[in-house]
Structures are given as structure tokens and as C-alpha cells.
Amino acid sequence: MTALSLVIGAFSLATLFFGVARGGSFGDVLLGGPLPAYVPLTGAVLAAIVFLSRSISPYLRIFVTMYALGFLFLATLSLLGGLGFLPQMVTELLPPAFSASAAAVFALIVYGVSFIPVIRTITTLADPYFRAETPSSDFGRPFAWLGSREGRVGARLVGLLIGINFFQVAMNIRFNSFYRDLFNALQEKNVDAFWHQILGVFAPLAAIWIAVAVYEIFVDNALLIRWRSWLTQRTTRRWLENGTHYRIPLLGHETDNPDQRIQADIRLFIDQLMSLSIRLLSQAATLVSFVIILWHLSRDFVLPGTEITMPGFLVWLVIVYAVVGTWLTHLIGRPLIGLDFRQEKVEADFRFSLARLREYGEQVALLRGEKAETARLERSFTEVARNFLQILSRRMKLTSFTAGYNQLSVIFPYVLAAPSYFMGRITLGVFQQTANAFSQVQSAMSFFISAYVTLAAFKANVDRLTTFNDSMAEAEAAGLASGIDVAPQRGGHALALQGMRLALPDGREIVDVKDFAFEEGRSVLITGPSGSGKSTMFRAIAGIWPFGRGHVEIPVGKRVMLIPQKPYIPVGTLRAAVTYPGLDEHYDDEAIRKALLAVNLGQFVDKLDIEDYWGQRLSGGEQQRLSLARALLAKPDWLLLDEATASLDEPMEAAVYDILKRELPDTTVVSIGHRSTLIGMHDRQVVMTKEPDGLYDLRDKNAAAPA
Numbered sequence: 145m146t147a148l149s150l151v152i153g154a155f156s157l158a159t160l161f162f163g164v165a166r167g168g169s170f171g172d173v174l175l176g177g178p179l180p181a182y183v184p185l186t187g188a189v190l191a192a193i194v195f196l197s198r199s200i201s202p203y204l205r206i207f208v209t210m211y212a213l214g215f216l217f218l219a220t221l222s223l224l225g226g227l228g229f230l231p232q233m234v235t236e237l238l239p240p241a242f243s244a245s246a247a248a249v250f251a252l253i254v255y256g257v258s259f260i261p262v263i264r265t266i267t268t269l270a271d272p273y274f275r276a277e278t279p280s281s282d283f284g285r286p287f288a289w290l291g292s293r294e295g296r297v298g299a300r301l302v303g304l305l306i307g308i309n310f311f312q313v314a315m316n317i318r319f320n321s322f323y324r325d326l327f328n329a330l331q332e333k334n335v336d337a338f339w340h341q342i343l344g345v346f347a348p349l350a351a352i353w354i355a356v357a358v359y360e361i362f363v364d365n366a367l368l369i370r371w372r373s374w375l376t377q378r379t380t381r382r383w384l385e386n387g388t389h390y391r392i393p394l395l396g397h398e399t400d401n402p403d404q405r406i407q408a409d410i411r412l413f414i415d416q417l418m419s420l421s422i423r424l425l426s427q428a429a430t431l432v433s434f435v436i437i438l439w440h441l442s443r444d445f446v447l448p449g450t451e452i453t454m455p456g457f458l459v460w461l462v463i464v465y466a467v468v469g470t471w472l473t474h475l476i477g478r479p480l481i482g483l484d485f486r487q488e489k490v491e492a493d494f495r496f497s498l499a500r501l502r503e504y505g506e507q508v509a510l511l512r513g514e515k516a517e518t519a520r521l522e523r524s525f526t527e528v529a530r531n532f533l534q535i536l537s538r539r540m541k542l543t544s545f546t547a548g549y550n551q552l553s554v555i556f557p558y559v560l561a562a563p564s565y566f567m568g569r570i571t572l573g574v575f576q577q578t579a580n581a582f583s584q585v586q587s588a589m590s591f592f593i594s595a596y597v598t599l600a601a602f603k604a605n606v607d608r609l610t611t612f613n614d615s616m617a618e619a620e621a622a623g624l625a626s627g628i629d630v631a632p633q634r635g636g637h638a639l640a641l642q643g644m645r646l647a648l649p650d651g652r653e654i655v656d657v658k659d660f661a662f663e664e665g666r667s668v669l670i671t672g673p674s675g676s677g678k679s680t681m682f683r684a685i686a687g688i689w690p691f692g693r694g695h696v697e698i699p700v701g702k703r704v705m706l707i708p709q710k711p712y713i714p715v716g717t718l719r720a721a722v723t724y725p726g727l728d729e730h731y732d733d734e735a736i737r738k739a740l741l742a743v744n745l746g747q748f749v750d751k752l753d754i755e756d757y758w759g760q761r762l763s764g765g766e767q768q769r770l771s772l773a774r775a776l777l778a779k780p781d782w783l784l785l786d787e788a789t790a791s792l793d794e795p796m797e798a799a800v801y802d803i804l805k806r807e808l809p810d811t812t813v814v815s816i817g818h819r820s821t822l823i824g825m826h827d828r829q830v831v832m833t834k835e836p837d838g839l840y841d842l843r844d845k846n847a848a849a850p851a
């Protein structure tokens with residue numbers, strides 16, 4: 145950015161000096177000459193903006209850069225044209241010098257809007273991608289020439305898209321003069337000129353237009369998939385790291401349906417941001433270009449119904465026309481923002497209810513819960529339909545206005561230009577060219593009108609992603625600020641708990657383990673009343689419970705594995721289910737088979753590659769044995785079993801404990817359980833005991849006071 149700013153600064157100073165040196169009155173220098181002085185003057189401002197833009201959002205910086213390059217291109221063309229260095233044919237098509245200054249003004253606008261809070265919210269979501277230093281992704285190999293860092297490639301693809309959009313605006317300008325020439329040929333009944341316009345002008349232009357449109361789709365979608373993969377991966381990792389996904393609902397956040405935010409909202413955000421921002425830019429360029437054209441065209445126009453000539457009156461009319469239309473649309477369409485937000489939420493709630501029903505199909509069927517489920521689903525869908533109807537009613541109101549407005553826009557310029565045509569002031573070609581220019585200006589100015597629905601949905605989408613990010617940040621902060629620290633301890637031989645006071649999310653304290661050690665090699669059974677906080681203590685040892693304070697010390701290099709009562713079994717192959725949470729390629733088949741045989745699941749050893757919903761296919765006891773097989777593979781130093789054998793019959797439970805002892809001689813087992821038969825399988829029994837202060841502490845069985 146610094147180099148670009150220096151180039152623009154040097155160019156501006158040199159051309160300003162050149163203009164002043166040529167002499168002439170102040171007015172001549174400022175407005176006339178090969179390059180009017182207002183161009184280098186705005187160029188000097190642009191150089192400062194480009195320099196300052198180093199500190200703004202990287203996404204917006206791409207736009208400032210493209211405008212700066214546009215300025216250099218247009219100003220150089222104007223200068224060369226002004227000095228007579230370009231052929232006549234090119235000079236005729238040159239945009240006026242004013243357009244270079246317009247590019248500088250747009251850069252200034254982009255710089256200005258970067259400080260608006262709502263824009264900051266949007267760029268906060270967009271920017272991390274453009275800062276990414278990760279190696280460039282494999283998607284869209286044709287873009288290898290754009291660089292090796294993902295963020296840089298992304299930024300250059302956005303730049304390329306902007307360039308394509310500028311080019312399309314330039315083509316539209318060329319098409320505009322084609323209309324004039326074509327209709328003039330028709331009016332003059334000049335057959336040769338007519339065919340020249342069709343075959344010599346229109347056909348090549350159309351061919352270029354098609355090629356550019358196809359390339360644009362390619363660039364646009366390549367950027368979309370690269371950006372989406374990067375952002376999805378980053379969000380998923382962040383969500384799953386350090387138990388954040390578990391803590392978000394614990395903290396009572398409103399972040400519903402994270403699955404929808406990751407799967408749908410990220411895609412929508414990128415898609416809508418790209419189309420809105422790049423379209424906004426090309427609409428701005430269209431606006432400036434055609435306002436200039438329209439201004440020139442309406443030089444000879446009379447006010448309809450009079451013979452008074454009023455230069456540029458079409459420009460004023462189109463501005464008033466579009467501003468009033470935009471304002472009315474805003475008034476009518478505003479409620480759509482909230483309604484769209486709600487629609488996404490109720491749709492996702494409905495989808496989640498269905499997915500959950502599939503997961504718990506057996507339980508629902510056994511309980512004959514179908515009636516209750518039908519009622520619940522119908523209630524959930526009623527919300528979907530009710531909100532949809534509100535959106536429909538609002539859209540109908542909005543469409544009845546915008547459709548009428550668009551229809552009026554078709555005939556409005558004809559009505560305005562007709563008197564001048566009938567009075568012979570303008571040719572049929574100019575009449576047609578005016579109508580085309582008017583509609584270009586009107587559609588650019590009313591970009592906000594046609595994009596209103598997209599803008600409303602975009603705002604709702606940005607809100608959803610922002611609240612999701614905020615909840616993740618809070619859950620991360622809660623993890624960091626948690627008063628419970630789990631730290632490795634040098635030289636120790638026990639998993640020790642000290643000053644551990646655990647609370648519920650509402651702040652009510654339930655557990656106070658003052659000082660307790662699970663010594664290496666000495667298995668422990670924890671018993672105690674239901675709800676006394678045994679599982680919560682295990683959660684704290686695992687480092688995922690954020691409420692409370694205290695220390696958990698684990699000897700350096702030792703591993704703790706926790707097996708809950710209800711195992712989680714991912715959808716996929718049996719091999720992946722047994723090796724979870726490890727990766728299946730880390731274990732050879734022999735080890736997996738041996739583990740399955742040890743926990744009496746021999747009937748499944750030849751089904752390792754079968755993909756299934758194993759969580760639904762296996763019985764409760766089989767699922768528990770499968771998760772014990774995981775422990776045999778993982779060989780942890782401490783194995784915490786939270787009622788992990790509660791679904792097994794007593795002989796099977798005893799056999800499993802024997803196997804654990806035999807296969808994992810170096811593992812210390814700590815179990816939570818209620819069965820008395822478990823006592824003989826452990827070296828020590830402790831009880832969660834209610835102390836006089838109402839909190840539970842661990843006491844050795846023989847020392848336990850009555851609760």
C-alpha cells in the first residue's frame with residue numbers, strides 16, 4: 145500500500161507541476177488543459193487515503209486498492225488523450241477526466257465507511273480470511289499464479305472480480321452508444337450502417353460479454369468455495385476446541401443451532417457479502433458513468449409541456465425519483481430483517497427436532513411417544529408457517545411497491561424525452577440512448593431497492609454469525625477464567641484434588657473436596673447419593689466444568705481417560721467407533737480385534753469396515769463394552785468410569801473388571817457406581833458425603849459420616 149501511495153503521490157505532483165508550468169489562468173489550470181488540475185489534486189488526497197488504509201479492514205483495503213489502480217489508469221488515459229498521444233478512435237471512447245477523480249472520491253468513501261460500526265461488524269467476520277497465512281488451498285488450481293498464501297490469493301481473487309465488474313461497466317457504456325448509432329441508422333433508413341452496427345459492433349461486443357460472464361462465474365465460485373472451506377474449518381475447530389461446544393449451552397447463551405450457523409450461515413454470509421459489496425461497487429461506477437452521459441445527453445432537452453431548455457434536468461429527475469423510491473422501500477421493507485432472522489431459527493429448530501427423533505427412534509417407539517412427538521413437531525412447524533406468512537405479507541406489500549416502481553421506470557424516460565424528440569431537438573438514436581442511460585442510472589441508484597430483501601437477509605445472517613462468535617468467545621473466556629485449573633504436577637504419583645469447590649451454572653455450590661488423592665495403582669470406587677455431584681467432579685477433572693474453583697494435579701506425562709455412562713458412538717465404520725476418540729489408522733486390525741474379543745464382542749470382529757448407525761444397532765450393554773474396548777486400546781494411566789458398566793449383568797461386570805486388571809496392569813481405575821458387588825473389585829471405597837455446611841466431600845467408607 146505504501147508503494148502504491150507513493151506512485152499516486154508522485155504522479156499527482158508531477159502532473160500538477162506540469163499543468164501549472166504550462167501556465168494559463170487559475171480556471172484554465174484547474175478545469176482545462178491536457179489534465180485538469182482537479183485530477184492531480186484529488187490524486188494527492190487519494191495518495192493519503194491509500195497510505196492511511198494500511199490500518200483498515202483488509203477486505204475494504206482491496207476496494208481502496210482497486211479504486212487507486214482505477215484512478216491511475218483513468219488519469220493516465222486522460223493525460224495521454226489530452227496530449228494527443230492516442231488515436232482518434234480511442235480518444236472518442238475515453239471517459240472524461242472527471243471519472244479518475246470519481247475513483248478517488250469512491251476510495252475516500254470506502255475509507256470513511258470502514259469506521260461505521262455496522263460495517264466494522266461485517267468486516268470483523270470477513271477479515272480473518274484475508275489475513276490467513278495458511279498455505280493456499282487446493283481448490284481452483286488455475287489460481288496458483290495468484291500466490292502461495294491463502295489470504296493473499298483470496299484478496300487477489302476479490303481484486304480480479306472487481307476488475308471484471310469495472311470492465312462490464314465499460315462495456316455497458318459502449319453498448320449505450322451502440323443504441324444511439326443503431327437507431328440513428330434506422331431513422332435514416334441506412335441499411336449498411338444498420339448491418340455494420342449489428343455484425344461489426346454488436347456481435348463482437350456480445351461475444352466478449354459472454355466470455356467475461358462465464359469467467360466471472362468461475363472466479364466468483366472459486367473464491368466462494370475457498371473462503372467457505374477456510375472459514376468452516378476455522379469455525380469448526382474453534383467450536384470443538386477446549387470444550388467450547390459443551391460450554392456454550394452451559395453458559396445459557398441464545399446461540400441456537402450451531403450446526404446451522406456452520407453449515408448454512410457461513411455460506412450465505414460469503415455469498416451475500418461478495419454480491420452486495422462487489423455489486424455496490426459496479427453500481428457506483430455505473431452511476432457515475434451514466435450520470436455524465438445523461439448530463440451530456442439532456443443538454444438540448446426541454447421541460448415537458450414547455451419550450452424551456454433545462455440542461456441536465458434528466459439527471460436531477462432520476463436522482464429525486466430513485467431517492468424517493470429507496471426511502472419508501474426502506475419504510476415498507478424494514479420489518480423483513482427481524483422476520484428473516486426468526487425464519488432461519490424456527491426452520492433450524494424444526495429440522496433439529498426431526499433429527500433428534502431419528503436418533504431416539506427406538507425410545508420413542510417403545511414409549512409409544514409418537515402422538516406426543518407428532519404434536520410437538522406440529523407445534524414446531526406451526527411456528528415455521530406462521531413466520532413465513534408474516535414474511536409473505538410483508539413481501540407482498542414490498543413487491544406491490546417495487547413492481548409498480550419498476551414498471552413506471554420503463555416508460556418514465558420515454559415520457560420525459562418524447563417532447564424533445566417531437567420538437568426535433570434530438571434524433572431517434574439519442575432518444576433511445578437517453579432511455580437506456582436513464583434506466584442504467586435509475587437501476588444503479590435504486591440498487592438499494594432491488595437489493596433490499598438481500599440486505600435484510602444479510603443483516604440477519606451477520607447477526608447470527610456475530611452472536612455465535614460472541615458465544616464462542618465467552619465460552620473460551622469462561623474456560624480460561626475458570627477457577628478450576630487442571631495442571632501437570634512434576635514428581636507426583638497421584639491424581640490429586642485440592643480445594644475443589646464446584647458450583648452449578650446458577651452459582652449454587654454443591655461439592656467441596658478439600659484434599660483428596662487418587663493414588664497410582666490403587667483403584668477406587670466412589671459411591672454416594674444421586675445428584676451429589678460425582679459426575680460433576682469427573683467433569684472438573686476432565687477440565688470441561690467451568691463453574692467453581694480448585695486444583696486438579698496430574699503427574700507429568702500421565703493420561704486420564706473418562707468413560708461416561710452413555711457412550712457416544714459416531715456414525716461410520718465399527719473400526720472408527722472402537723478406536724474413538726483416536727484415529728482408526730493409529731491402530732492395527734489385530735489390536736482392535738483383540739480388544740473386541742476381550743470385552744466379549746467377538747461376534748463383531750469381522751464387521752470392522754461396515755458403516756452403520758452403531759449407536760442404534762448395538763444394545764446398551766454392548767455399547768458400554770465397546771467403550772471399555774476403547775480404554776484397552778488407549779491404555780490411559782487413570783481410567784475414570786462413570787457408571788460405565790451399569791448396563792451389564794453382574795457376572796459380565798466382574799469379568800470386565802478382571803480384564804481391565806489383566807490387560808491394563810499400569811492403569812488405575814476410579815469408578816462411580818451404585819452396586820455393592822463393585823466394592824470387591826476395588827482397593828478402596830469412598831463416599832460422597834454431605835458435610836454440615838451442606839456441601840459434599842469425599843470420605844473413606846469407614847470414616848464416612850451419615851449424610
Ligand SMILES: Nc1ncnc2c1ncn2[C@@H]1O[C@H](COP(=O)(O)OP(=O)(O)OP(=O)(O)O)[C@@H](O)[C@H]1O
Pocket residue numbers: 394648649654672673674675676677678679680681
Ligand atoms: N448442565 C447442568 N446445568 C444445571 N445443573 C446441572 C448440570 N449438570 C448437572 N447439574 C446438576 O448438578 C447436580 C449434580 O449432578 P451430577 O450428575 O454430578 O450428580 P451425580 O452425583 O453424578 O448423580 P447420579 O448418581 O444420579 O448420576 C445435579 O443436581 C444436577 O441436576
